[in-house]
Amino acid sequence: MSILRAALRSNSPFSTFQTTSRVLFSTEAGQPPQGPVADSFLRSPRQGLVYGRLLGVRKHTLKTDIIHFLKDSNLTMEDVKVDYDRYFTPLAMMLQFHSHGAYEQAFRHIARNGRLYKLERVDRAQWDIVTPYDGKTILMRGFPRNALIDEIERFLHGYEYDRSSINIFLRQGETIDNPVKMATVRFRSRTDAMNAFITKNRTFCLNSQISILVLQ
Template sequence: MCSLSQAAAKSIRLINAARQIEAVPPIFSISPKLFSTDSAEPTSGPSIDQFLNPPRGLFYGRITGITKYTTKNDIISILDESDLGPDKLKVEYNRSYLPLSMMVEFSSPSAYDSALKAINQKGRLFNLRRVDRAQWDAIAPYDGKAILLEGIPSTALPDDVERFLSGCQYDSSSISMPPRSTQRGPVKTVLVRFPSQTLAVHAYITKNRGFCLNNQILVKILH
């Protein structure tokens, strides 16, 4: 009889304890994750891997200090350890088609560093600065496949230009004739593209110093 009373009393104590637990305020039952010092959202800052592993891939640079006589081969000769070909360089021209700089595409950061070292050692007349991909893409590549006709009279028409280029194989749809003011008065600078470098050189050899409407024309190859 005593054992039955003890068991009943024990059951009553357990029931009361359970009721007390149910009465605990909800704040104490919140998941401990909400109190963690870790942010719930991933951080957008640079990771440690970005510092331990330097960026790889293509690098771009701009070489200034060039003149109208500076060629791609001149730059390649100076940067001989950077494994460059002519297709990795673009000449940046101003509106008068005078060269401003040479844009260079490097295969890796180490190639850019080697070029910077070579410039400091062998090409002190030039200056190399890093640029982004957008600046490289913004430069139109001529690659020796375009010529510039200087001295075309302002009254010249596309037909006059085509007669001047008679015997040359070129892209007639590429002819552009923006007018330009000079000391001799208004003239047109004509840009013409060719299918290959060989055809552009042929036009230069056969047409340079020729005449269009009694004006002597100077032919330049754009690189």
């Protein structure tokens, strides 16, 4: 009887189903996930743009100085913007890295090289609000109080620039009752802006000497 019961159990469909199910589940569990699920699992979450704010820049620090200093991060001129205050003194440089690895490389490089600068992580909004002058805009300082846009256009006569970009404004001078009149204007290229700087800096408008700075 015991032999007969063992034979019946071995021929039971339920026994066959259990054995087959164990084999199938074991086989499926051993295979890696396929399709979009596998792709999303393998994709690095650290890809994409990362933004930083570089503190410690000086008045005469150039974008090219920073690009060379952080050469292993592969920054371009378009990846660097200068953050100026209302008097156009540089406060910091905004940096756009093309990967999280490039940002970390820059952070480690700064730490290894005497901490000349300080790099802070910022979000995209802080990058977007900084105006990119790109070396095509000049700042002219020292116009007399009575100088109008006509005098500024005569001062720039013969140069290729965007006339609609002329912006005239006042900033406080050494004393409250002696504001400084300034103007910015955008040229069509970096070469045109530099040419205006070389030829017009320290020249005169209405008997007032005008100093010029190329905004990066």
